[in-house]
Amino acid sequence: MRFILRRIGFYLIAFWVSITLNFLLPRFMPGDPISRMLSRSQDKMTAEQVLQLQKLFGMDDRPLIQQYVSYIGDVLTGNMGVSISRFPTPVSEVIASQIGWTLLLGATSLIIAALIGNLLGILAAWRRGSLIDSALPPFLIFIGSFPYFWLAMGALYLFGIVLGWFPLRHAYDSELDAGLSWAFISSVAYHLFLPALTIVLVSIGGWMLGMRNTMIATNSEDYITMAEAKGLRSRRIMLRYAARNAMLPSVTSFGMGLGFVVGGALLTETVFAYPGVGYQLLTAVQGLDYPLMQGLFLIITGAVLLANLLVDIVYVRLDPRVRTH
Amino acid sequence: MSTPITTATAEAVKPARMSRRSRSGLLHGLMTNRKAMVGAVILLVFILLALLAPVLFPGNPSRITAMASQEPSAEYWLGTTAKGQDVLALTVHGARMSLFVGLAAGVMSTIIGILVGLTSAYFGRAIDETLSVVTNIFLLIPGLPLLVILAAFMPPGVGTVIFVLIITGWAGSARVLRSQALSIRSKDFVAASQVTGDRAGWIMWREILPNMASVVMGTLLGCIIGAIGAQAGLEFLGLGDTSTVSWGTNLYWAGNEGALLTGSWWVFLPSGLCIALVAFALSLFNYAVDEVTNPRLRTVKKRSATAPLSRTEDAT
Numbered sequence: 052m053r054f055i056l057r058r059i060g061f062y063l064i065a066f067w068v069s070i071t072l073n074f075l076l077p078r079f080m081p082g083d084p085i086s087r088m089l090s091r092s093q094d095k096m097t098a099e100q101v102l103q104l105q106k107l108f109g110m111d112d113r114p115l116i117q118q119y120v121s122y123i124g125d126v127l128t129g130n131m132g133v134s135i136s137r138f139p140t141p142v143s144e145v146i147a148s149q150i151g152w153t154l155l156l157g158a159t160s161l162i163i164a165a166l167i168g169n170l171l172g173i174l175a176a177w178r179r180g181s182l183i184d185s186a187l188p189p190f191l192i193f194i195g196s197f198p199y200f201w202l203a204m205g206a207l208y209l210f211g212i213v214l215g216w217f218p219l220r221h222a223y224d225s226e227l228d229a230g231l232s233w234a235f236i237s238s239v240a241y242h243l244f245l246p247a248l249t250i251v252l253v254s255i256g257g258w259m260l261g262m263r264n265t266m267i268a269t270n271s272e273d274y275i276t277m278a279e280a281k282g283l284r285s286r287r288i289m290l291r292y293a294a295r296n297a298m299l300p301s302v303t304s305f306g307m308g309l310g311f312v313v314g315g316a317l318l319t320e321t322v323f324a325y326p327g328v329g330y331q332l333l334t335a336v337q338g339l340d341y342p343l344m345q346g347l348f349l350i351i352t353g354a355v356l357l358a359n360l361l362v363d364i365v366y367v368r369l370d371p372r373v374r375t376h
Numbered sequence: 377m378s379t380p381i382t383t384a385t386a387e388a389v390k391p392a393r394m395s396r397r398s399r400s401g402l403l404h405g406l407m408t409n410r411k412a413m414v415g416a417v418i419l420l421v422f423i424l425l426a427l428l429a430p431v432l433f434p435g436n437p438s439r440i441t442a443m444a445s446q447e448p449s450a451e452y453w454l455g456t457t458a459k460g461q462d463v464l465a466l467t468v469h470g471a472r473m474s475l476f477v478g479l480a481a482g483v484m485s486t487i488i489g490i491l492v493g494l495t496s497a498y499f500g501r502a503i504d505e506t507l508s509v510v511t512n513i514f515l516l517i518p519g520l521p522l523l524v525i526l527a528a529f530m531p532p533g534v535g536t537v538i539f540v541l542i543i544t545g546w547a548g549s550a551r552v553l554r555s556q557a558l559s560i561r562s563k564d565f566v567a568a569s570q571v572t573g574d575r576a577g578w579i580m581w582r583e584i585l586p587n588m589a590s591v592v593m594g595t596l597l598g599c600i601i602g603a604i605g606a607q608a609g610l611e612f613l614g615l616g617d618t619s620t621v622s623w624g625t626n627l628y629w630a631g632n633e634g635a636l637l638t639g640s641w642w643v644f645l646p647s648g649l650c651i652a653l654v655a656f657a658l659s660l661f662n663y664a665v666d667e668v669t670n671p672r673l674r675t676v677k678k679r680s681a682t683a684p685l686s687r688t689e690d691a692t
Contacts, residue, residue: 061509061512064509064513065512065513065516065517068513068517069517076525076526076529077529192656192659192660192663193652193656195659196601196651196652196653196655196656196659197648197651197652197655198605198608198609198612198627198648198651198652199605199609200608200609200612200627201608201612201627201644201648201651201652202648204631204636204644205644205648207636208636208641208644212636212637212639307515307516310516310517310518310519311518311519313518314518314519314520314521315520317520317521317524317613318520318609318612318613321613329521332521332524333524333613336524336525336528336613336615337614341528344525344528345525347521348521348522348525351518351521352517352518352521355516355517355518356516359516
């Protein structure tokens with residue numbers, strides 16, 4: 052329990068840092084982007100909304116500390132202003148309508164990549180010098196060297212434009228009604244396939260190499276020799292003795308991996324025109340929509356921190372050693 | 377690039393005296409490692425191309441010289457863009473900015489990582505706690521969104537790109553270097569140096585740092601790979617300085633001008649391949665450093681072969 056409490060404390064600090072960063076950026080950056088943004092869109096807004104945005108971005112005369120306190124209050128109550136580019140929708144509503152897609156894409160590809168990657172890592176470490184061990188890692192490193200967005204665009208070009216197997220944009224067929232119908236779900240899966248595949252392809256190598264290297268270290272432990280001496284079957288030793296213990300670092304990297312995938316969603320969703328928070332973040336940046344940009348950054352950070360907390364809780368269940376101190 | 381090569385040959389000449397020092401062992405190991413040599417050759421080619429770009433393709437590479445969207449031909453080896461620019465010239469000139477930004481951001485992130493990691497490990501206690509929390513926060517905040525909002529608030533330019541890459545890149549190396557420094561910190565020779573009254577900075581610089589040269593090398597390579605990739609992503613999203621020529625901006629313009637939709641794959645292919653080749657070469661080199669310094673990772677024939685580890689080259 053103390054471990055979890057410490058972690059929660061840490062995540063709270065991390066979240067506070069990102070809120071503070073959000074607070075400081077518009078106030079201390081050169082060039083005054085906020086007034087540019089406001090002057091561009093002033094005519095669409097009511098005086099009250101302009102005033103609220105000015106407050107949010109520090110264009111009032113109150114002392115800094117007072118602005119800071121009210122800013123934190125605003126953020127914690129979910130009041131992040133109105134979006135400029137999708138005026139007059141509040142930022143929180145824009146985000147709520149899109150985060151689901153990002154989580155779906157991120158979680159699907161992360162779980163698939165972690166499963167396959169770890170399995171390949173286990174096999175590679177168990178059969179050192181086999182084809183999996185010697186040919187696959189260099190190949191995966193090579194794949195992983197490509198800029199992700201470039202591979203994604205290549206896949207889109209090949210499978211979407213040239214072969215026409217997969218849709219070019221969006222998360223589902225817009226002629227269908229959203230709902231739990233078979234047609235809708237299969238359409239979602241169909242649109243999900245190519246983006247998820249590209250993420251899996253580039254991230255699988257990291258999982259595999261990490262798992263392989265911990266497995267190699269685990270294989271030289273005495274209890275493995277002991278299990279071999281007892282005459283246990285090789286498969287059993289591999290999965291129940293070695294892999295189980297070598298899994299722990301992979302569990303930790305799962306949280307990090309989620310941050311990577313959700314952050315990387317920016318590129319995935321841009322290439323595949325997938326309607327998630329990453330795509331929205333880029334649109335917000337292009338449209339100088341600072342309230343939306345900042346709200347998205349906070350939400351993405353918050354989601355990643357939360358996921359890491361969940362991973363920590365799982366970790367405590369898996370590894371009794373952290374429970375004792 | 378010429379300095380490491382001369383030192384390497386110098387050490388190859390007198391291996392007997394130098395072999396006891398870990399650094400020369402690393403260099404010697406790298407010289408005989410095939411992965412390292414392949415990586416070094418690829419890198420060298422790109423560095424040469426970058427340096428010779430003004431000679432090979434004089435003048436501004438983004439000027440319009442030919443008909444738009446031409447396929448690769450004898451005259452324009454890699455074809456032309458939708459605007460009519462020579463793709464080959466753009467790609468070769470792009471190497472300059474991409475390598476420069478990657479190298480600058482990578483080196484700076486590693487230096488910050490060394491400073492934070494060493495300070496953290498050497499002083500311990502409250503300093504370590506504080507620095508570790510800061511490092512972990514930067515590791516946890518998703519990098520690309522942070523890059524994007526930083527870039528969105530700052531004036532566009534190469535300086536901004538390098539700055540935001542450093543902000544998001546240093547934490548990973550700091551964590552690795554801290555844990556390595558921690559294990560060296562507890563060695564007897566550090567205690568001995570403290571007893572003789574050496575100053576903290578001296579001990580960190582002369583006693584601890586040289587003993588983790590291979591880890592520093594690994595993190596440096598990792599940082600450069602990360603920086604080149606992140607730079608390309610940032611520029612591809614249009615958040616770099618779109619007026620400069622780099623591999624990332626080439627891809628940005630390719631996307632902007634709809635190169636793929638019109639089927640002009642030759643505009644799109646070269647810059648991506650170059651980034652991949654550079655990153656691959658750096659990874660190979662990194663992998664080789666790992667192999668040379670960590671005997672356990674050297675490829676052996678069978679797991680159960682408990683015979684002394686053979687030092688033969690692996691056959692990948």
